[in-house]
Amino acid sequence: MDALPVNGAAGPLPLYRARLAGGDILPDPAQALAVERLQDLWRRLTTYEPPTSGNGHHFLARLWPRRSAEDMVAPNGLYLVGEVGRGKSMLMDLFFSSVPLARKRRVHFDRFMQDVHARLHAAAALHQDPIPPLADALLTEAVLLCFDELEIGDVADALLLGRLFEALFARGVIMVATSNTFPDDLFKDRPGHDAFLPFIAVLKRHLDLLVIEGVRDWRRERLARMSIWNVPADRRARGVLDAAFAELADARPATRTLEVMGRRLIVRQAADGVARFSFSELCEQPLGPGDYLALAVHFPTVLLDAVPRLDAEHFDAARRFITLIDILYDHRVKLVASAAAQPDALYPEGEGAAAFRRTASRLIEMQTPEYLALPHLT
Ligand SMILES: Nc1ncnc2c1ncn2[C@@H]1O[C@H](COP(=O)(O)OP(=O)(O)OP(=O)(O)O)[C@@H](O)[C@H]1O
Ligand SMILES: [Mg+2]
Structure with missing residues (x-):
């Protein structure tokens, strides 16, 4: 679905309303609240001036000094959490399709991690610390990362996740994620939970929690x-x-x-x-x-x-x-x-x-x- 302006408006909200009007989906108050938050983020993203290189340097800032300082600051992303079948993935997909950025990527979190491991493996021979160059490469590909079904499966990923996400946020990457698990509960009650605390902290610093409290599955x-x-x-x-x-x-x-x-x-x-x-x-x-x-x-x-x-x-x-x-x-x-x-x-x-x-x-x-x-x- 394209993010074509609807009566001069664009973003996930008009797309959501169009799906409702088409009878494709039915009204859900929790979704209506959530889509407003996604619309706010969308609005921030339309003026956000993403960095073009690592360490958050703004190549464009020198070309367009008129850009306001606010536009240089990465807005917080959103962490959509809720029970199954509440429409989290659907809302994130509406949002994703409406964002007019070329550098955006929507990926299942497992798939993303597989990709990260493959690339780290390939880079290990070239760099002493492969995480900064990997974060640079990921930034070049996508300023907006949308993760479906963020869950942690492997305790061995703790250090990597903490450092990689820190590096991505430092470069101005914006993230939206869906999950059935609150950030604090990721990997909870499993051996090694503590190792994820830095990752969870960085996630909470850069993503605002959006709880989808719908009652209908x-x-x-x-x-x-x-x-x-x-x-x-x-x-x-x-x-x-x-x-x-x-x-x-x-x-x-x-x-x-x-x-x-x-x-x-x-x-x-x-x-x-x-x-x-x-x-x-x-x-x-x-x-x-x-x-x-x-x-x-x-x-x-x-x-x-x-x-x-x-x-x-x-x-x-x-x-x-x-x-x-x-x-x-x-x-x-x-x-x-x-x-x-x-x-x-x-x-x-x-x-x-x-x-x-x-x-x-x-x-x-x-x-x-x-x-x-x-x-x-x-
Ligand atoms: N308001 C709605 N009216 C009708 N169908 C809907 C509505 N919202 C979502 N759906 C449909 O319900 C199904 C489940 O939605 P979705 O996959 O987005 O849920 P989810 O919250 O991501 O679930 P999970 O946690 O299992 O991933 C999808 O087929 C979606 O299109
Ligand atoms: Mg889902």
Whole structure:
């Protein structure tokens, strides 16, 4: 969506109003408050004169001495925090699309960290301290960084995060982030929490907290209207899953990599907490409970294409499918699928059919409004 002026106005607020007016989204008082704050930041950004080089030097200041001092100071960014499905990612995306800067980047936080590690690895041979040159390079690419789903996964990142973010803010980078976790609670109650205190402090200094206190989980409401188990797995069912993906995730599907016990698990289609797989990708490959657990923890929603009829001859696939469903169920992952048959008829006889009865029963329960309303367990 472009940030075209609406009645002479621009920014996230008119975009939000246009989506409301179009019936695309419904009124939500918490979002209405949040979008005002994003609009304020947007306004500050339209006059902000970003530094062009490291250490916050303003190359342009010499060319345009008329610029006010205020425009040289980086405004604080925003940290959108709240429960799942409240519209944090949607609001950040509206904001991002409306900012008329070329140097901006919107990225999932995990993806950003993978990129940072790869670049640090490459730079380690060239620089004694690779963080300042990395921060310079990041500034050249983006003055505005928007992070979706900021969470901390690895205690080994503590020092790096503190120093890198300090360096980025010193260079005038502005950040907006979404998260389910308040800054003070990042990595809380886990060994090594203290190591993150400098990072948390710098984050709080440069990002204002924006709590989205909405009461409606919009993702769940959308899910409740969806067709969950789609038989047969034909073109129509594929279309239902395409539509489900588009409805549950605003971002386009992209590849994500999860680290599972030192291995990499490639998720070819993922966005906004939704991941899509074919049955053969998940159950006809040498994957095990560790992989399924990583998926179940990372993704509140999984779309699964083309579950076939199972039989004893393909017992490996059936066994994996049973494990997969057990783990998804335990973590209250919401599953939207297409299949050759209803759950009860997927594996009627042969070795393992008895074990499959539990799976079928879970698959049926996973379609109920009660299950769909349960919070995801990570
Ligand atoms: N006001 C609304 N009316 C209808 N649908 C909405 C509204 N706000 C958000 N949605 C939709 O609800 C879904 C969830 O929104 P979004 O992904 O932005 O939530 P989130 O707060 O980022 O959740 P999470 O914490 O799980 O990442 C999206 O499909 C989004 O388009
Ligand atoms: Mg989100």
